[in-house]
Structures are given as structure tokens and as C-alpha cells.
Amino acid sequence: xxxxxNTDGLPRWATLALLPxxxxxxxxxxxxxxxxxxGQDPVSAxxxxxxxxxGSGTGLSYTLYYATSLIFTGLxxxxxxxxxxxxxxxxxxAYVGGLGTGLVCLALSGWPWYAVLPVAVLAGALFxxxxxxxxxxxxxxxxxxxxxxxxxxxxxxxxxxxxxxGGPLIEHGQMAPxxxxxxxxxxxxxxxEIAAALGYRTPTLPLNLSLLLALLCAAGVWFLIWHTRWGFxxxxxxxxxxxxxxxxxxARTTIVIAMAISGALAGLVGINELQGVQHRITxxxxxxxxxxxxxxxxxxxGHPVGIVLSSLLFGALYQGGAELSFExxxxxxxxxxxxxxxxxxxSGALEHMFRPALARLLKPKAPATAGQRA
Amino acid sequence: MDDTALWIVSLLASTVRLATPLVLxxxxxxxxxxxxxxxxxxxxxxxxxxFAAAATAAVTGSPWAGLAAAIAASLVLxxxxxxxxxxxxxxxxxxxxxxxxxxxxxxxxLANAWFDLGGRTPSLDSGQRFLGLxxxxxxxxxxxxxxxxxYGEVIGGQNLLVYLAxxxxxxxxxxxxRTRFGLRLRAVxxxxxxxDTAGISVPWLRYRAVLITxxxxxxxxxxxxIAQGAGFQENMTAGKGYLALAALILGKWRPYPTLxxxxxxxxxxxxxxxxxxxxxxxxxxxxxxxxxxxxxxLTVLLLAGFVGKSIPPxxxxxxxxKDR
Numbered sequence: 001x002x003x004x005x006n007t008d009g010l011p012r013w014a015t016l017a018l019l020p021x022x023x024x025x026x027x028x029x030x031x032x033x034x035x036x037x038x039g040q041d042p043v044s045a046x047x048x049x050x051x052x053x054x055g056s057g058t059g060l061s062y063t064l065y066y067a068t069s070l071i072f073t074g075l076x077x078x079x080x081x082x083x084x085x086x087x088x089x090x091x092x093x094a095y096v097g098g099l100g101t102g103l104v105c106l107a108l109s110g111w112p113w114y115a116v117l118p119v120a121v122l123a124g125a126l127f128x129x130x131x132x133x134x135x136x137x138x139x140x141x142x143x144x145x146x147x148x149x150x151x152x153x154x155x156x157x158x159x160x161x162x163x164x165x166g167g168p169l170i171e172h173g174q175m176a177p178x179x180x181x182x183x184x185x186x187x188x189x190x191x192x193e194i195a196a197a198l199g200y201r202t203p204t205l206p207l208n209l210s211l212l213l214a215l216l217c218a219a220g221v222w223f224l225i226w227h228t229r230w231g232f233x234x235x236x237x238x239x240x241x242x243x244x245x246x247x248x249x250x251a252r253t254t255i256v257i258a259m260a261i262s263g264a265l266a267g268l269v270g271i272n273e274l275q276g277v278q279h280r281i282t283x284x285x286x287x288x289x290x291x292x293x294x295x296x297x298x299x300x301x302g303h304p305v306g307i308v309l310s311s312l313l314f315g316a317l318y319q320g321g322a323e324l325s326f327e328x329x330x331x332x333x334x335x336x337x338x339x340x341x342x343x344x345x346x347s348g349a350l351e352h353m354f355r356p357a358l359a360r361l362l363k364p365k366a367p368a369t370a371g372q373r374a
Numbered sequence: 375m376d377d378t379a380l381w382i383v384s385l386l387a388s389t390v391r392l393a394t395p396l397v398l399x400x401x402x403x404x405x406x407x408x409x410x411x412x413x414x415x416x417x418x419x420x421x422x423x424x425f426a427a428a429a430t431a432a433v434t435g436s437p438w439a440g441l442a443a444a445i446a447a448s449l450v451l452x453x454x455x456x457x458x459x460x461x462x463x464x465x466x467x468x469x470x471x472x473x474x475x476x477x478x479x480x481x482x483x484l485a486n487a488w489f490d491l492g493g494r495t496p497s498l499d500s501g502q503r504f505l506g507l508x509x510x511x512x513x514x515x516x517x518x519x520x521x522x523x524x525y526g527e528v529i530g531g532q533n534l535l536v537y538l539a540x541x542x543x544x545x546x547x548x549x550x551x552r553t554r555f556g557l558r559l560r561a562v563x564x565x566x567x568x569x570d571t572a573g574i575s576v577p578w579l580r581y582r583a584v585l586i587t588x589x590x591x592x593x594x595x596x597x598x599x600i601a602q603g604a605g606f607q608e609n610m611t612a613g614k615g616y617l618a619l620a621a622l623i624l625g626k627w628r629p630y631p632t633l634x635x636x637x638x639x640x641x642x643x644x645x646x647x648x649x650x651x652x653x654x655x656x657x658x659x660x661x662x663x664x665x666x667x668x669x670x671x672l673t674v675l676l677l678a679g680f681v682g683k684s685i686p687p688x689x690x691x692x693x694x695x696k697d698r
Contacts, residue, residue: 034480038487086467088414144677145686147414147467148623151616152670159670163663294471332486332493334608337479341472349458349469 010359016306020299022354023347024313030342031335038330045324045331052323053316059323061191061207067308067315068207068272069094069286071214073293074300074307075221076132076266081302082225083258084238089135089150090266091290092157097128097267099161102179102274102281109183113275116186120275121213121268128267129260131157136259140252146259154290165283179281188276208276210268214311217265218304224261225304234258266290288337295340298348314340376519383523385644390528390536391602393640395420395594395611397539399618400625400632401546402590408550408627409583410563410689411459414470415451416591417615418477423448423595425481428495428606429488431502431599440502440600441535445592451477452588460580463693474615482608493608495599504533504601535597542590547629559583563687566694576694594618620673627687639669 010019032042053063073090080087087093100123108116135149165177172180190208195201225231236244237254245251273285296314300306314336321336346354399416406413426447431440451473458464458472482493489495509530515522550556558579562569566576598614599606617639625632646665 034483038484086465088467088471138674138678142678142680144674144679148619148677149674151414152620152674155613155616155670156667159663159667163661167661291471291475294468295475298468330487330490332483334479334482334486334493338476338483339479341475341477341479344468344475345454345458345472349464349466349472350462352462352464 010355011362014358014362016301016303018358019351019354020301020306020310020347022358023299023343026346027339027342031339034335034338035331040328040330045328048327049317049320049324051320052327053320058203058205059319061205062319062322063312063315064211065206065208065272065277065315066318067311068211068214068276069269069289070292070296070311070314071218071308072268072272073266073290074296074311075217075293075304076262076290077293077297078300078302078304078307079221079225079234079265080132080258080262081297082231082238083234083255084241085136085139085146085255085258085262087132087135087150087259087262087266088147088294089132089153089263089290090293091286091288092150092154093128093131093263093266094269094286094290095154095157095161095284096131097124097263098270098274098285099164099281100124100127100267101270102182105182105186105275105279106179106281108186111186113186113188117188117271117275120186121271124267124270125264126267129264132263132266133256133260136256136263139259140255158284161283165281169281171280177283181280182275186275187279188271190276206277208272210272210276213268213271215308217268218308221265222304230254230257266293292340294348295343299343379520379523381648383520383527385641385648386524386528387531388644388647389637389641390532391640392643393636394532394536394539394602395597395614396618396621396636396639397633398535398542398590398594398597399615400622400636401542401629402587402594403619403622404546404550404627404629404632405559405583405590406587407622407690408563408687409559409580410566410687410692410694411455411580411584412466412470412691413455413584413587414467414619415455415473415477415615416587416618417611417613418470418474419448419451419588419591420595420598420615421474421481421609421611422451422477423592424599424610425485425495425595425606426592427596428498428599428603429485431498432489432496432605435502437502437504437600441504441593441596444596444599445589448592448595449585449588452584452591456581456584459693460577460584463695466691466693478609481606485606485608495606498600498604502600503604504535504597506531506533507537533597533601535593535601538593539597543629543633550629555582560687563689566689570694570696576696580694591615617669620669623673623686624676626685638672642666642668 035042035045052059054060073094076090077087101120104120104123105116108119131153135146135153138144138149139146169179170177188208188210191205192202233249233254236249237251241251269286269289274281278285292314296307296310299310317336317339321333325331325333399420403413403416423444427440427444430443431437455469455473458469459466485495486493512526512530516526550560558569558574562576562579570576598610621635621639622632624635642665646662649665650662
């Protein structure tokens with residue numbers, strides 16, 4: 001996965017705004033074709049999606065709730081990517097991180113949520129970090145390919161959680177593979193409680209305080225990547241590992257640190273999903289958020305601002321897609337997965353397709369022939 | 375004693391059935407990766423093949439039409455992979471992830487829209503599937519202890535695609551090591567510049583490799599939905615594409631060791647289903663998950679060089695830039 005290189009003279013605004021817009025447009029065209037293929041009207045379907053996602057307070061709050069998890073996983077993919085690593089393991093890191101968060105919430109039963117939260121965040125980050133750090137270590141010191149190892153760790157995470165939730169952690173006397181419910185005092189305040197404190201009444205909605213934590217993480221990642229020594233080392237290793245080593249940077253340590261931070265960020269999904277919404281450890285609570293983080297990071301071009309924006313977009317797609325499938329029986333909510341795949345294809349694998357054409361289009365007119373051959 | 379024999383025969387038969395899609399998919403990966411194109415997208419191509427096969431067989435009533443549709447659908451995705459990675463020199467892993475994601479979404483959306491069964495295709499009857507072939511004399515030798523049943527239920531009695539997979543292993547080995555195409559295929563995965571210097575087109579060679587990958591993934595998918603199974607279900611590959619990739623790594627990118635890897639993974643899978651809740655000697659009842667994760671742990675250890683060392687083709691993962 002190549003970080004946006006700026007060798008073809010494409011202006012910055014085009015790289016940051018125009019290319020993602022073109023990618024999104026291409027994704028929308030492909031999804032319209034899919035909707036056409038199943039005999040529906042794409043324009044009214046897409047309009048319905050937009051309305052479902054942002055047309056009401058309820059829709060918007062669901063959009064923001066989905067976006068919260070996606071910010072965590074998108075940042076996770078991006079930070080590894082800055083160090084030249086493709087972390088496909090966000091799914092497993094989020095899953096195991098959620099285990100840490102869940103265990104803390106189960107253990108600290110009587111505590112108020114604001115005392116539980118820091119411990120839960122630490123535990124989630126720590127568990128996720130371990131699940132990212134091992135593949136990072138194996139890549140750095142043993143030369144195993146990070147992609148394959150993180151895929152294997154996704155399967156390991158899944159088996160671990162099935163085992164734990166089917167046996168040691170299962171609620172006593174229940175059949176469903178989930179833990180017991182956390183104590184109510186540990187629940188993160190959601191929209192309803194916050195609105196009530198301010199004197200408003202809202203229905204019960206999943207959006208909760210962890211959105212703020214996600215935004216804090218985005219700011220933190222921005223600072224880390226562009227304003228600290230670690231960030232500089234990561235970007236250098238990502239750009240050219242040999243040059244980084246020559247400059248005296250330990251590429252190995254940097255890779256391990258990058259994967260640990262990446263895993264820690266993904267591990268925070270559980271704060272939103274478990275402490276925020278489910279209030280117990282459930283099977284597959286992360287439900288594809290780790291994979292969607294790949295599309296989010298690619299579309300956001302690895303920058304925290306871009307990631308927050310593309311998280312909102314994908315959050316809207318999740319929510320709009322869910323609403324759409326209620327309205328149109330023929331359209332499965334999995335349509336969102338298709339759109340996500342097309343976005344990965346266009347903004348990731350095919351990024352070299354649009355770039356040169358765009359660079360040619362936007363090139364200043366003056367020396368049309370000179371400097372053409374670089 | 376007879377019980378043990380029966381148990382072993384059924385375990386072996388089940389191993390063969392479970393190994394078949396892995397063998398087909400990992401050989402598919404063999405062609406692509408030996409040509410220098412990393413393919414994470416085996417999973418997606420298989421899944422698409424499985425859906426196309428089941429949908430077509432359900433509509434036309436012919437398993438052959440289903441097989442053809444599976445291959446065609448998988449080839450389309452293989453071309454997308456080639457277009458992104460060979461023509462546009464895109465990141466191969468990202469392209470594979472894109473293909474898996476698109477396949478996971480598209481098959482679910484189309485199955486839901488066309489058949490209205492919540493993401494499944496209709497159950498296929500025996501005429502719409504590839505069924506087990508009856509071998510001559512299977513009934514006659516059934517009485518022979520162990521071997522009789524082994525002949526009837528492990529060697530014989532499998533469906534056509536199983537035998538196709540069995541043949542694909544020596545065929546792949548022959549193509550890769552005994553033909554000019556195979557030599558060039560392996561060369562382009564190690565040192566594409568040398569192949570280019572010899573006047574052979576690197577992209578065309580890689581495209582052919584990727585298309586063979588598509589073909590085999592299509593067969594693997596068809597096997598899942600219209601031979602082993604009787605219809606398509608959402609995400610029915612359930613990681614088999616990744617497991618096939620792991621088998622390829624375990625086999626160090628060579629056909630016969632890869633076959634051994636597939637058989638090992640299939641045997642753990644077959645064993646896992648049979649050991650559910652069974653108390654073993656010495657260790658007692660083991661959680662099935664521990665057996666289930668053995669293939670993944672083995673792959674991790676192997677890649678890390680703790681159990682032997684598996685080194686990928688040298689140029690795998692890198693796009694070839696001609697003028698440099």
C-alpha cells in the first residue's frame with residue numbers, strides 16, 4: 001500500500017479532495033449498476049439511503065455511532081500504513097481489545113463509568129496492542145509477512161473469543177455465547193443520558209461518549225505522525241526502510257511500535273460497542289468494522305481529518321444501507337460491503353489509474369513539451 | 375476393531391472431501407504467486423464461483439452450466455486483479471482485499487435479490503449437482519476388512535471435481551517444472567527483468583498465470599456449492615481461501631508439499647468435527663477451538679522460521695516497471 005507519493009506534480013488539493021471524490025463517484029456508479037441489475041431504481045434507492053443516514057436525528061445518531069468505531073479502525077490501518085505496513089488484522093485486534101475492555105467492565109462492577117473508562121481504555125488498548133505487536137514483532141525480527149500473519153491472527157482471535165464466550169465467560173445458565181451484563185454504573189453515557197442532563201428528551205440511541213474519545217484519538221494520531229520523533233521515524237521507515245536504517249533509525253523497533261499503536265487504536269472499538277452499547281461481551285461485536293477500516297483509511301488518504309470524514313461517509317453508508325433494506329426487501333444491507341470493496345479497489349489498488357490522467361489534466365499549460373519525460 | 379476401522383475410513387473420506395477445495399485454491403494461488411502476483415483474493419474468487427455455480431445450476435438444472443458459470447465469474451475477478459496489479463501496477467494485497475470485499479458483498483446482494491431466500495440460493499436436487507461416482511466392484515469388495523471400505527468410500531465414491539483436484543496436482547507440477555511456460559512462469563516470479571530481457575512479455579505471462587488462478591478458483595467455488603454442498607450460502611467459503619494460501623506457504627510454493635499442507639489442514643478440520651466433547655487419553659477433553667486453530671498457528675510459526683523456513687518467490691508483490 002503506497003502512501004500518497006507526490007512525484008507526478010498533482011496539486012495537494014487534488015490529491016486530498018478531488019481523487020477521493022472521483023473514487024467515491026466511481027464507487028457510486030458501480031453500486032448504481034448493481035442496484036439496476038437487481039431491478040431497482042438507483043436514484044431513488046440512493047436518495048433513500050441519504051435520507052435514512054442524515055435525514056433524521058435518529059438516523060444521524062446511528063451514522064455517528066458507526067463512524068465512531070470506524071474512526072478507531074481507520075486510524076489503526078492508517079498508522080501502520082505510514083510505517084509501510086498493511087495491517088489487515090484490525091478485525092482481530094478490535095475483537096481482542098474488546099475482550100480487555102469487557103473484562104474491566106465486568107471486574108469493576110460497582111465503579112462509576114468515569115472511573116471505569118480510563119481503565120477500560122487502557123485495557124482495550126493493551127489487549128489490542130498485544131494482538132498487533134506480535135505480528136509486528138514477527139515481521140520485524142523474523143521476516144514473516146505482516147499481511148499473512150495478521151490474517152492468521154484474525155482467525156486466532158475469533159477462535160479465542162468463541163472459546164471464551166462459549167465456556168469460561170458465558171453467563172451462568174444461559175445458552176447464548178455472551179458474558180453477563182456489565183453493572184449499570186459502568187455504562188458509558190449515551191445520547192439519551194447526555195440530553196437528559198441538558199434538559200432534553202430523546203429516545204434510546206446507540207451514539208455515546210466514545211465519539212469524543214475517537215476524535216481525541218484522531219487528534220493524537222495527527223500529532224504523533226507529524227509532530228513527534230516516533231511519527232517521523234514511522235514515516236521514514238514507511239517511505240524507505242533502507243534509508244531509515246542508514247539514518248540511524250531502528251526500523252525493527254519502529255515497526256513493532258507502529259503495530260502496537262495500530263492494534264491499540266483498533267482495540268478501542270470495544271469502548272464504543274461494548275461499554276457504550278451492548279453492555280456485555282458478545283460474539284462478533286466488531287462485525288466487520290476492522291475490515292471497513294481499510295477502506296476508511298484509503299479513502300481518507302491516511303490523514304486523521306480525511307479518516308474522520310470518510311468514517312462519517314461509511315457510517316452514513318452503514319446506516320443508510322440498513323434503512324434501505326428495511327424499505328426495499330430486494331436490497332440486502334450487504335450492498336454497503338460492495339461499495340466498500342469498490343472504494344478499496346479504486347482508491348487503493350487502482351490509484352495509479354486516475355492519477356496520471358488527472359495530473360495531465362491539471363498540469364499548468366506553459367511548457368507543454370518540456371518536462372514531459374521525467 | 376471394526377468400529378475403529380469404520381471411524382478411520384470415515385475420517386479419511388471426510389479429509390479428502392475437505393481437502394479438495396483447498397487443493398484447487400492453493401494450486402490456483404501457486405500459479406499467480408509463482409508468477410510474482412500475490413493473491414489474497416483467492417477467497418473472493420472462490421466465493422463468487424460458488425455463488426455463480428449454485429445460481430446457474432438452480433436456474434438451468436445443469437451442474438455443467440454451473441461449473442462453467444463459476445469459472446467465468448471467477449475469471450472476471452481474476453481479470454480485475456490483473457488489470458489493477460499488472461496493467462496499473464497497483465498494490466497486489468490491496469487489490470486482493472478489494473476483490474474479497476466486493477465478492478462478499480455482491481454475492482450476498484445478488485443472492486438475496488434473485489432468490490429471495492435471505493442470501494441463500496435454492497437447495498439443489500441430485501440432478502443439479504456433481505454426485506459421488508460409483509467405482510466398479512465397490513459393492514463386491516465391501517466385505518474385505520478396511521481395504522474394501524477404503525476403496526469404496528475414500529478412493530471411490532467421490533465426485534468428479536475431487537478427481538479433478540487430484541489430477542491437478544501432478545498436472546501443475548508438470549506444467550511448472552517440465553514445460554517452457556512453467557519455466558518462464560517461475561522466472562517471472564523471481565526475476566521479471568531477466569524474462570523481459572529475453573524478449574518475453576512480462577504482463578502477458580502474468581495475465582496468463584492470473585487467469586489460470588481464476589479458472590481453478592472457479593472450480594473450487596463450484597465444488598463448495600454444487601458438489602460438496604447443495605446450494606450457496608452467504609460467506610460459505612468461510613476463510614478457506616486464506617487457509618489455501620496458508621497451505622501454499624506451508625508447501626513453500628511447491629505443488630506436492632502444498633498438497634500435503636492441504637491434507638494436513640483438512641485432516642485437522644475433519645478431526646475437529648469428530649473430537650467435539652470427546653475425552654482424549656492423557657489430556658482429557660480439549661476445546662475444539664484448539665484443534666481448529668492448529669493450521670493458523672502452524673502457518674504463523676512456519677512463516678516466522680520457527681519450524682523450517684518458507685521463502686516466497688522473490689518478485690512476489692512487486693509490480694514490474696519496464697523502463698528502469
